[in-house]
Amino acid sequence: MSLPSTALPTRARVVVVGGGVIGTSVAYHLALMGCTDVVLLERDRLTSGTTWHAAGLMVTFGSTSETSTELRKYTRDLYSRLEAETGQSTGFKPVGFIEVAADKGRLEEYRRVSAFNRMLGIDVHEISPGEVKELFPLARTDDLLAGFYVKEDGRANPVDVTMALAKGARMRGVRVIEGVAVTDFLRAGGAVTGVRTAQGDIEAEFVVNCAGMWARQLGEKAGVSIPLQAAEHYYLITEPVSGVDSTWPVLEDPGAYGYFREEGGGLMLGLFEAVCAPWKVEGIPDDFSFGQLPPDWERMTPYLAAAMERIPISKEVGIKTFFCGPESFTPDLAPVFGESPELRNYFVAAGLNSIGILTGGGIGRAMAHWILNGRPDIDVTGMHIDRLHEYQTNPEYRATRTVESLGMVYQCHYPNRSMQTARGAKRSPFHALLAAEGAYFRDVSGWEGADWYAGRGVTPDPGDLTWGKPSWFAQWEAEHRACREGVIAMDMSFMSKFLVQGRDAGRALERISANRVNGEPGVITYTQWLNEGGTLEADLTVTKLDDDRFWVVASDTAHRHALTWMRRHFADAHAFVTDVTSGYAQLNIQGPRSRELLAALTTQDVSDAAFPFRAAREIDLGFARVLCIRITYLGELGYELYIPAEQAVGVYERVIAAGEAVGLRLAGLKALASLRMEKGYRDYGHDIDNTDTVLEAGLGFAVALDKDFIGRDAVLAQKAKGPLTKRLLQVQVLDPEPLMFHAEVVRRNGTPVGYIRAASYGHTLGGAVGLAMISSDDGPLDAAWIEAGEWTVEIADGIHPAKASLRPLYDPTNARIKL
Ligand SMILES: Cc1cc2nc3c(=O)[nH]c(=O)nc-3n(C[C@H](O)[C@H](O)[C@H](O)COP(=O)(O)OP(=O)(O)OC[C@H]3O[C@@H](n4cnc5c(N)ncnc54)[C@H](O)[C@@H]3O)c2cc1C
Numbered sequence: 001m002s003l004p005s006t007a008l009p010t011r012a013r014v015v016v017v018g019g020g021v022i023g024t025s026v027a028y029h030l031a032l033m034g035c036t037d038v039v040l041l042e043r044d045r046l047t048s049g050t051t052w053h054a055a056g057l058m059v060t061f062g063s064t065s066e067t068s069t070e071l072r073k074y075t076r077d078l079y080s081r082l083e084a085e086t087g088q089s090t091g092f093k094p095v096g097f098i099e100v101a102a103d104k105g106r107l108e109e110y111r112r113v114s115a116f117n118r119m120l121g122i123d124v125h126e127i128s129p130g131e132v133k134e135l136f137p138l139a140r141t142d143d144l145l146a147g148f149y150v151k152e153d154g155r156a157n158p159v160d161v162t163m164a165l166a167k168g169a170r171m172r173g174v175r176v177i178e179g180v181a182v183t184d185f186l187r188a189g190g191a192v193t194g195v196r197t198a199q200g201d202i203e204a205e206f207v208v209n210c211a212g213m214w215a216r217q218l219g220e221k222a223g224v225s226i227p228l229q230a231a232e233h234y235y236l237i238t239e240p241v242s243g244v245d246s247t248w249p250v251l252e253d254p255g256a257y258g259y260f261r262e263e264g265g266g267l268m269l270g271l272f273e274a275v276c277a278p279w280k281v282e283g284i285p286d287d288f289s290f291g292q293l294p295p296d297w298e299r300m301t302p303y304l305a306a307a308m309e310r311i312p313i314s315k316e317v318g319i320k321t322f323f324c325g326p327e328s329f330t331p332d333l334a335p336v337f338g339e340s341p342e343l344r345n346y347f348v349a350a351g352l353n354s355i356g357i358l359t360g361g362g363i364g365r366a367m368a369h370w371i372l373n374g375r376p377d378i379d380v381t382g383m384h385i386d387r388l389h390e391y392q393t394n395p396e397y398r399a400t401r402t403v404e405s406l407g408m409v410y411q412c413h414y415p416n417r418s419m420q421t422a423r424g425a426k427r428s429p430f431h432a433l434l435a436a437e438g439a440y441f442r443d444v445s446g447w448e449g450a451d452w453y454a455g456r457g458v459t460p461d462p463g464d465l466t467w468g469k470p471s472w473f474a475q476w477e478a479e480h481r482a483c484r485e486g487v488i489a490m491d492m493s494f495m496s497k498f499l500v501q502g503r504d505a506g507r508a509l510e511r512i513s514a515n516r517v518n519g520e521p522g523v524i525t526y527t528q529w530l531n532e533g534g535t536l537e538a539d540l541t542v543t544k545l546d547d548d549r550f551w552v553v554a555s556d557t558a559h560r561h562a563l564t565w566m567r568r569h570f571a572d573a574h575a576f577v578t579d580v581t582s583g584y585a586q587l588n589i590q591g592p593r594s595r596e597l598l599a600a601l602t603t604q605d606v607s608d609a610a611f612p613f614r615a616a617r618e619i620d621l622g623f624a625r626v627l628c629i630r631i632t633y634l635g636e637l638g639y640e641l642y643i644p645a646e647q648a649v650g651v652y653e654r655v656i657a658a659g660e661a662v663g664l665r666l667a668g669l670k671a672l673a674s675l676r677m678e679k680g681y682r683d684y685g686h687d688i689d690n691t692d693t694v695l696e697a698g699l700g701f702a703v704a705l706d707k708d709f710i711g712r713d714a715v716l717a718q719k720a721k722g723p724l725t726k727r728l729l730q731v732q733v734l735d736p737e738p739l740m741f742h743a744e745v746v747r748r749n750g751t752p753v754g755y756i757r758a759a760s761y762g763h764t765l766g767g768a769v770g771l772a773m774i775s776s777d778d779g780p781l782d783a784a785w786i787e788a789g790e791w792t793v794e795i796a797d798g799i800h801p802a803k804a805s806l807r808p809l810y811d812p813t814n815a816r817i818k819l
Pocket of ligand 1: 023043058232
């Protein structure tokens with residue numbers, strides 16, 4: 001029931017915008033955590049956006065993200081207990097859920113995922129086609145290889161879920177107000193301070209934009225970029241079918257683009273087409289409520305035909321409902337979640353990519369934690385709003401990328417797959433030159449990143465996607481070995497680069513850096529930035545160029561996070577950050593012969609004595625002035641060249657020409673991955689994240705406890721607690737054949753103790769190698785504990801002996817980098 005407009009309060013601690021499953025879940029969890037001074041504003045009625053027509057599938061199986069799996073598990077548990085708490089049913093029915101695999105690629109994917117999911121507490125079983133048939137007798141199973149069955153999963157009623165969350169929130173004191181649209185935001189001093197509505201303003205400490213497919217255009221009013229786009233999303237419901245039983249599990253067959261479940265005695269057949277149709281790129285109408293879209297069944301026919309083959313009787317029965325409704329999709333199929341980089345205290349939870357019901361409970365809980373505790377309690381690196389960029393809100397970008405996003409849900413998630421649409425958004429100055437050398441490019445945060453090289457004039461052919469060794473394995477290996485044995489050049493222009501200037505620049509950076517960064521000028525320092533809780537916010541380098549000039553370099557994915565972290569912490573200091581990413585190309589020359597190459601390029605003395613490890617110098621190189629830093633991410637003697645963009649091509653030509661005499665080879669990002677992984681170098685967002693402490697991440701060597709910095713107390717407190725029981729280890733599979741990618745379960749003496757967060761192939765070590773966060777429940781996790789264990793890794797096809805190490809398996813003494 002709508003409250004009269006006069007009931008609109010003038011103040012609340014938190015205003016939640018949007019009354020779909022996400023907004024109500026955020027409001028419920030805020031209240032559950034004790035924050036009841038919350039107002040939820042819904043433009044029309046609860047569920048009137050996308051939530052009302054969702055199919056309500058509830059599946060915990062299928063993700064190799066620990067975060068996504070936790071969100072799913074928590075959500076399922078919440079929906080099964082919410083009725084007892086609120087008296088309002090969520091309609092959750094644990095009828096079971098089966099994912100089927102009809103081809104080898106998907107079978108391998110599901111076997112890999114199921115091991116990982118089981119470790120996280122999901123009771124998934126591989127079942128035979130015959131067992132699939134027993135559970136879903138109308139399914140055609142003769143062409144299936146297997147099913148993956150979770151008995152406790154099932155379906156929920158999205159409207160009931162939302163009403164139960166809203167009721168639970170109200171019961172705790174939240175004011176849920178329907179019929180009030182937020183029209184604008186109040187802002188002051190870089191923070192949001194409230195919302196504007198036609199019925200008046202509400203001041204607030206925090207605002208959470210949960211406006212679903214409207215979130216982007218609403219975000220614009222606050223200057224916040226929210227790159228999501230609505231797309232058509234389809235299902236149909238058949239007339240009753242004899243024998244269909246409401247206790248049957250949900251059946252999903254991604255290979256046939258469809259899912260199936262009972263509905264009203266008939267079947268619901270839902271679709272995820274490979275190429276989809278964005279809807280209303282120009283903007284979602286303000287008055288679109290409980291709306292349906294005109295379906296384009298002609299476009300959908302091939303997908304529908306494929307799906308119907310799985311349940312042959314669906315071809316014969318009448319169709320009661322053809323449904324097409326809009327759902328929001330994001331450029332990388334992860335939600336838009338968290339505090340916006342543009343505006344403090346302005347949070348966003350939107351862009352749920354068709355899994356908003358089955359993750360909604362967890363999303364609400366994580367958001368409440370973040371708002372009330374100042375930081376999230378789960379790894380958010382993959383879904384943080386600040387991983388995304390402003391240009392991704394461009395209409396053409398959204399229209400182009402969204403075509404691919406929806407279909408990605410059902411793609412087999414092979415390694416080395418890159419998004420194919422909206423390519424070429426960012427190109428380094430070297431791009432055309434690298435293309436001429438046969439570079440195979442992949443999407444690296446929108447940049448065209450050279451992954452490997454086919455050779456001059458050769459068109460790179462990536463071959464078929466595979467879980468095995470790719471067709472270009474030999475090129476990759478050659479690039480890797482060239483770096484270990486000779487010298488390579490690598491385009492790293494996608495790295496985020498910042499110039500920090502001002503008389504307080506050193507002090508300000510020192511305050512946020514765990515390592516000492518404000519020592520002598522001309523020195524680069526590897527450091528982490530921590531929050532007050534001692535967990536990681538960033539992993540990067542700070543180079544002191546001069547007393548009032550610093551050069552900060554972070555990875556592409558950390559771009560906006562690092563920038564925002566500096567700006568917010570430098571608030572009152574005389575320290576100013578300029579994002580110079582676009583202004584400088586980065587070319588790294590690395591390998592034992594890199595000094596020889598550099599010596600041929602510049603008049604500067606580059607001897608070890610004159611240019612030691614960690615030195616940063618401005619050098620002359622051809623007609624250019626180049627910032628040259630002796631540092632490596634690959635584990636060899638090497639230099640990073642930062643070149644003004646307009647001089648980059650000239651420098652490249654010089655490097656290539658001089659490189660002929662020393663056997664220079666171009667190397668791509670595949671080589672970067674394998675080289676750094678052999679050396680155990682970390683990559684934030686891949687193998688370390690915001691839930692890890694700097695000590696657990698094995699980065700204690702980069703912490704200067706004898707100075708003040710944010711997070712120091714937490715580091716000291718963890719040290720005082722005694723030896724660690726959770727640490728990042730390097731893990732290598734002893735058999736050179738099996739490959740690891742991510743999420744493989746690591747066992748010690750047969751017991752799962754962690755999983756591979758990121759992996760590559762160690763061409764020098766001779767096997768797959770990765771980094772895994774390992775927990776010990778029987779004492780300190782130290783070298784003796786590692787030594788005493790028998791280590792194995794579970795990969796789809798079996799259990800493989802492995803070794804684990806705290807020290808880098810490649811060059812543990814750093815002899816190679818100090819040549
Ligand atoms: C056909 C279909 C099937 C689906 N099936 C499933 C499924 O089986 N399982 C699953 O997990 N997910 C499914 N989904 C996805 C799921 O429905 C969505 O992810 C989820 O509903 C998104 O919830 P939301 O709260 O973000 O958005 P919404 O439900 O759209 O809520 C946003 C709300 O914000 C309100 N609003 C907008 N602007 C303003 C404003 N200015 N002021 C105040 N209020 C505003 C809107 O009125 C709306 O109620 C499906 C989606 C579709 C289209």
